[in-house]
Amino acid sequence: MNLPLQDLKILSLEQYGAGPFGSVHLADLGAEIIKIEDPRFGGDVGRHTPPYAEDGDSLFFEAFNRNKRSMVLDLGNPRGRAVFERLVKVSDAVYSNLRGDVPAKMRIRYEDLKHLNPKIVCCSLSGYGMTGPRSKQPGYDYMLQGLAGWMAVTGEPDGPPTKSGLSMVDYSGGIVAALSMVSAIHAARRDGVGMDCDVSLYDTAIGMLTYLATWHLNEGFEPQRTHHSAHPSLVPFQNFPTADSWVVIGCAKQKFWERFVGVLGSPEWAREERFATPASRYKHSAECVKLIEAELARRTTAEWLPLLEEAGVPCAPINTIPQALREEHTLARGLIVETEHPRFGTVRQVASPVRAGTPRTEHVRAPRMGEHTETLLAELLGTGTDEFAELTRAGAFGVEEH
Template sequence: MTKTGALAGVVVADFSRILAGPLAAAALGDLGATVVKVERPESGDDTRQWGPPYASDGTATYYLSANRNKRSVTLDLADPAGLAKAVRLATRADVLIENFRPGVADRLGLGYERLRQANPRLVYASVTGFGSRGEGARLGGYDFLVQAVGGLMSITGWPDGEPTKVGVAVVDVLASLNLQVGILAALQARERSGRGQHVEVSLLNAVLAALVNQASGYLNAGKVPGRLGNEHPSIVPYQTLRAADRPLAVAVGNDAQFSKLCHTIGAPELARDPRYAANASREANRADLVVALEKALAAKPATEWTAVLQAAGLPAGVVNDLAEAFAYAENLGCEPVVELPRGVRQPASPIRLSASPVSYELPPPRLGEHSDWFDAWLEEK
């Protein structure tokens, strides 16, 4: 309990598993909170078995991705002794994170209404798939499913291909980020009121809110968008374009940038062409413009164009794989990787705080590793 950081002194009881909840708890741990991860005996968090790939010690790398800065204890919540310890943890915690199916926590005796009686300052944070009320409460929430039913897949992929999921569990990540904001807001509100509250984020609401301009186009103009591949629905050229060897990502956001792009790649006539001079015209004539731009870009490899365009102040870059992406961030001085004990390497937190920086004190724990510490902590007061 001697941690430093913006959330030093805050105790988080993490009853969640898989990704959205554990990722939120890990982020709070980065910020200095003491996080107690409660797991099932024998099996623990589901992601402990989600491999390959595995780290050199045999641990599933999926589990490693969302569980740093935590202490693991095993409790059988169906056993009265285990449940009693869980309740004692909740009464001493500042934050509790759970993603049980709606109604399960209440049946176990770990629901919000019961726990707030014992601990009025508790911030109780729930992740659900489709909400805790109405028909959605009976449905199981899985990232891939929510990408589908939440509309994200309908706008991802090529126009002549099938709807496509994002290559990472992005809905879980979005829900986790929203949960973190809700928890921090509730902790701040507690400073004024002295009381905690229930924070809930559903995967479905998280993805719908994340559709931003696409959702706004539907809600305010009745436009149901489709799949555009790597093209932007409103801005041109804001997409990948083929260079001599590989795709080049070009993010031209206004008419002035477009004119500079045309002059930089040796095609100034395109900037003067009335079909392309204004963004609305470029959007209407996208197909012809792409052909003309790719004809000019065929003169050089993508990496050479990247250097030329960036030197001109234009946003452009190659499409990196993960190895290239981490190397790129390293070369830019972003310090993208953190080294944890036991040889665990992870993406660093993107948060930079000048006075109370994030810290990385604990590697993802082994199952039940801190049970003795936990028992002693429960007896302290």
């Protein structure tokens, strides 16, 4: 099966979540992601993330590293560094998610590697970027959700600032890094000159403020947490309690509002001056929502959904994670994939949502640490058994324990 990115080779000094999340989509699209793991620290820290972790294998690691290969290499060892530089010559990119000042210290920027390969792309995904007053600080999703204002607009108005239930800054940052890297590789192949990609979780988090930032910067609007996760301008567009659980309903257009009030049995609301237009509903949102809540509380979610869906009103149940994974649409879209693992057996996980042509149907489990070191060096550099043994003795792959 010809996959869109199968001619890409990326050396990845990645670890934990954000970095591997970005590259796993490229791996699913066929790119050769070569995980360079540091033997001095047990490789990718994600290998040891509980609760389902044992001897360098973890289900956390499996979720971010399918379809990749692993090589152990000590870049602090002169022979290990020499091997890395030889790999740079035959690769398209060097990808890392380390603190912003670390790429310079490790000499993995374009300026450090262009003499080896003028077309090499050096993509750094860090917490705060390579420049700026916070560049030397470690950055994590939790901190970024607070610093970038996300927590200030999440949760109930009378509740505390709240983090998203998912690590959305990490995941968004990974996607941004992948897009930046593929774009830079395209340009390097076109122009013959590589470049740095200075991507940060901070930039990603600030960039995703989008229209809220525009409203504030131009009109002084200050976003606040809203009742039941209500949209800041569209009414009704929020979570509503039913007789037994919750449903989310969104009337993004006037026609949806008119259909919705028909389902509720109150079509006259659409003609009332206070609710007749999006602007009037916004002005009288508290009254509007109170009336809707009273009506929806009369029936269960299972009773309301068919009526709303048949009328063409945008709606959805508020599922638990197990319910979401069992959704008929989840299965129909091929969003659950399987790999075989010697420790965990058949591992089921979610597929990449990135689609370009026909999605791959066969996936390979995440690699054991250093599983492909000898094979990759033979394939890419032509090293034989004797040279590999000599590099091993020289400590290129770490110091062997006796």
